[in-house]
Structure formats: C-alpha cells, structure tokens
Amino acid sequence: MHEWALAESVIKTAVEHSGLKKLKKLKEAGVVFGELQAIDKEIFIFALDGLRGEHPAAKDCRFKVTVEPAVFRCKACAKEFPLKGLKKTKDEAEFIHFVPEMAHTFLKCPRCKSPDFEITAGRGVGLSYIKGSK
Amino acid sequence: MNIDPRPSVISERLSGVGRVIAVTGWKGGIGKSVTASALALLLARKGFKTGLFDLDFAGASSHLILGARGLFPKEEKGLEPPLIAGVKYMSVVFFSENKAVPLRGANVSDAIIELLAITQWGELDFLVLDMPPGINDAALDIMRFIPRAEVLAVTTPSVIARDVLDRSLALYRRLKLPVLGVIENMSPSRSPRAGRIRPDPALEKAMGRPAALLKTEFARDLDRCVSSIFGKM
Numbered sequence: 457m458h459e460w461a462l463a464e465s466v467i468k469t470a471v472e473h474s475g476l477k478k479l480k481k482l483k484e485a486g487v488v489f490g491e492l493q494a495i496d497k498e499i500f501i502f503a504l505d506g507l508r509g510e511h512p513a514a515k516d517c518r519f520k521v522t523v524e525p526a527v528f529r530c531k532a533c534a535k536e537f538p539l540k541g542l543k544k545t546k547d548e549a550e551f552i553h554f555v556p557e558m559a560h561t562f563l564k565c566p567r568c569k570s571p572d573f574e575i576t577a578g579r580g581v582g583l584s585y586i587k588g589s590k
Numbered sequence: 591m592n593i594d595p596r597p598s599v600i601s602e603r604l605s606g607v608g609r610v611i612a613v614t615g616w617k618g619g620i621g622k623s624v625t626a627s628a629l630a631l632l633l634a635r636k637g638f639k640t641g642l643f644d645l646d647f648a649g650a651s652s653h654l655i656l657g658a659r660g661l662f663p664k665e666e667k668g669l670e671p672p673l674i675a676g677v678k679y680m681s682v683v684f685f686s687e688n689k690a691v692p693l694r695g696a697n698v699s700d701a702i703i704e705l706l707a708i709t710q711w712g713e714l715d716f717l718v719l720d721m722p723p724g725i726n727d728a729a730l731d732i733m734r735f736i737p738r739a740e741v742l743a744v745t746t747p748s749v750i751a752r753d754v755l756d757r758s759l760a761l762y763r764r765l766k767l768p769v770l771g772v773i774e775n776m777s778p779s780r781s782p783r784a785g786r787i788r789p790d791p792a793l794e795k796a797m798g799r800p801a802a803l804l805k806t807e808f809a810r811d812l813d814r815c816v817s818s819i820f821g822k823m
Binding site: 469472555575 | 591593597602667668669685690691704
C-alpha cells in the first residue's frame with residue numbers, strides 16, 4: 457500500500473488546485489502514471505476511494521488514469537530508448553517502484569551501457585488536469 | 591497542466607515530528623555521518639522518539655555505522671522506517687542493494703521528494719538528517735520543504751574546513767536558518783570541552799555496533815556537546 461501515500465498526494469493536490477480555480481466540486485481529474493514507477497492502478501484507485509471522505513470537494517470526482525510510456529535519453533551517447541527491453545530483476549523493479557531514481561542504479565543505456573541518462577518521460581505520478589463546477 | 595502532487599503531503603508526513611536537526615558540514619570526510627548516527631542513538635537512549643534520515647545518497651554510510659543489515663521499510667500507507675537500536679531509520683540503501691547511486695542534481699531532488707512524500711515517520715521527538723557535504727540539491731530541498739530544520743554544523747580543526755564552515759554559517763544567517771551550534775570533530779583539545787570531539791582510535795572498531803558506539807569516547811564527547819547545545823535533557 458505504498459500507493460496510498462501517492463494517492464493522498466494526488467487527491468490533496470487536486471482539491472488544493474480546485475480551490476485556486478474557485479471550483480466548489482471536482483468532477484474529474486487526470487492522473488498520469490509514469491510507466492517506470494509501475495503503480496498498481498487497482499490499489500491506487502482503492503486508496504483514492506478511501507480518502508474521499510477526508511476531502512468533501514473530491515467526493516464525486518472521477519479520477520481518469522493514463523499511463524505515460526517511459527523514455528530515457530543517454531547523456532553520454534544521446535541515444536533515446538524505452539523501458540521495454542531493459543533488463544531488471546523482480547527486486548530491482550520493486551526498488552524502482554518505490555524510488556524511480558533507482559533506475560540509474562539498475563538500468564543502463566542499451567548502446568553505451570552508461571547509467572548517466574535522463575528520464576524524459578514516464579517517471580512517476582502526476583496530475584494532468586482537473587474539471588469541476590463553480 | 592502537469593503538477594507534481596508529492597510536495598503537498600510532505601508537511602503532513604512530518605507533522606508528528608517535534609524537531610528536525612540537519613547535521614551538516616560542507617567538507618567531505620569530517621565525520622557528519624558518524625555524528626548524525628551517534629546523535630540519533632544518544633537521543634534515543636535518553637528516551638526520545640528519534641528518527642535518522644540519511645540524505646547523502648552518493649555517500650550513504652549511516653547503515654554501516656548503525657549495522658543496519660537485513661532491514662526494509664514496512665509498506666503501510668507509505669513506508670514505515672524500520673527500527674534499529676531504538677531509532678527509526680531511512681536510507682536510500684534500502685533500495686540500492688548497497689550499489690552506487692549515480693544521480694544528477696535534479697534526480698537527487700526527485701528522490702528526496704519521493705522519500706519525503708512516502709515515508710511515514712509517525713510521532714517523533716527528533717528527526718536527525720544526515721546531510722551530504724556542500725550546499726546542493728539535498729540542502730536546498732530541505733530548506734524548501736522543512737524550513738523549520740535546525741542546523742548542527744560539523745567541522746574539523748583544519749583551516750580549510752573552518753573557512754568553508756564560516757561561509758556556510760554566513761549563508762545560514764542570511765537565509766535565517768536556525769543554527770544550533772558547531773561541533774569541532776577530531777579536536778586536538780586534550781581535555782573534554784563543550785562543542786569539541788576528540789580523536790578516538792576505538793571508534794573504528796565500534797562501527798556497525800550501536801551499543802559499542804555509545805560506549806566510545808566519541809559518543810561521550812558528543813553527549814557533552816548535546817548537553818551544551820540542547821541544554822539539560
């Protein structure tokens with residue numbers, strides 16, 4: 457249930473931003489899961505449902521989840537590469553799930569083998585939009 | 591719109607923490623990690639609920655000082671740090687399998703925000719931060735996310751370390767960061783004096799053994815520093 461902590465940050469941020477936009481009720485919020493962090497959608501949504509009670513403005517909000525593919529760019533040789541095809545053990549995948557930056561410890565550029573790459577997309581959890589009524 | 595939601599919960603994660611002590615020192619190899627680890631052990635021995643967070647990702651070493659082997663945080667609405675010698679302990683080594691963590695500045699910042707957002711410290715009297723050397727992403731992030739953190743600066747008798755220390759203290763003053771005090775490690779002073787820790791040849795043998803570490807002259811000197819800095823505890 458590590459997802460609970462991130463779900464709490466999403467619902468709190470959505471409610472805070474609804475306040476900034478002077479929305480009384482949140483109807484929909486876009487949540488982006490970075491492929492790298494491999495968040496469990498079912499657990500995340502379960503956690504969000506459990507948190508609604510503490511955030512009345514988000515009581516009826518629909519959280520629409522999309523997954524953003526992970527893309528890396530090597531700082532050493534400039535190659536762009538996806539997550540698919542990069543080798544990692546089950547434990548390493550779990551560590552990256554908790555702290556995505558561990559990718560630099562366990563993954564490497566498929567061309568030059570450097571760990572010095574940039575995560576240009578698909579890192580972790582983000583909030584992409586909110587919709588609501590005034 | 592692309593918002594990072596994680597910062598919104600950081601203050602909540604630390605809401606049960608009384609005081610946050612950032613053990614800093616801008617030079618490497620001056621004893622910050624041993625000081626931070628021993629400080630956490632001393633505070634726990636005095637009966638305070640204490641946590642230790644190793645923020646030196648590149649040079650994480652507090653796990654070696656504490657002998658933290660075979661531990662992993664518990665997943666419970668985030669991550670609950672495991673207890674070692676009465677201290678709640680969090681470090682990047684739990685996730686790196688003790689391998690190198692080659693991170694650029696922005697990655698360090700992201701990893702710190704992630705750990706601050708998901709770590710459930712619960713109720714603590716003290717959270718001790720083992721800071722990396724220098725003024726960098728970790729230090730700036732702590733100033734940003736935990737502005738109430740109090741600085742405990744470590745230095746050595748070296749003129750170089752002292753000069754760097756003076757620059758750091760000037761910056762902390764300018765930023766209005768509370769500075770608890772300065773500890774001079776490896777002090778040539780023969781008699782124990784407040785704020786000074788004398789070289790202790792037995793310290794190395796106590797590495798990885800918290801009970802033995804607390805019996806060293808280093809820990810006794812640090813205890814004197816703690817009493818002079820925090821008052822009678």
